[in-house]
Amino acid sequence: MSMSIQNVSSSLYAANSVTAADNNKAAPQKLESDASMPTTAAGIQQAVRQSVNMQILQEVSALVTLTAGNQSQALLFRSSIDRINDALAPQFGPNAIQNTIAAGIDTSPEATANRILSFSTAFFERYAVQNPGKDPSQLATDFVNLIRGGFEKGFNEAKNILSGLGVLQGGIANGIQQTWDLVQKGYDDFLASKLNS
Secondary structure (H helix, E strand, C coil), X not given: CCCCHHHHHHHHHHHHCCCHHHHHHHHHHHHHHCCCCCCCHHHHHHHHHHHHHHHHHHHHCCCCCCCCHHHHHHHHHHHHHHXXXXXXXXXXXXXXXXXXXXXXXCCCHHHHHHHHHHHHHCXXXXXXXXXXXXXXXXXXXXXXXXXXXXXXXXXXXXXXHHHHCCCCCHHHHHHHHXXXXXXXXXXXXXXXXXXXX
């Protein structure tokens, strides 16, 4: 019996998308059994996310074999967009970026980086509207720091999952690193273009 990475990433996406209401329902059971659990909604959501991620890794580590870099890039993209969504959520609400990975999408490092960059930088104008009167240079810097932080968090999550599955090597590791480099350069270029204008 085998499970594709698409199913794993879908399961991981579903696990990471647990709503606060679901967390609040689960919280009393967890808090009664373990006094060290966080008591804030955000802390509970993080604890649930980590628990589910670990469970997914444990259940599928023996079943999943990644045979192509395409699937690792899909996981990286999904994880990065999820974390950028988290970073944007306080100002734009949940799921600010709709994350849909469909069959047939180019999952090369270049295409993955371009999608991450285009989805995340598209929020700049809305960010500017919500921060009127801020110095334009500081506005651009703060925005890039916000989305860059979300990307880096998602990247590290995806990298840890791939490492845990024992597949972060060779072409997959190279593709993941290339995506990192392209996104970081893209954010630098975006910021430079805003600062120069």
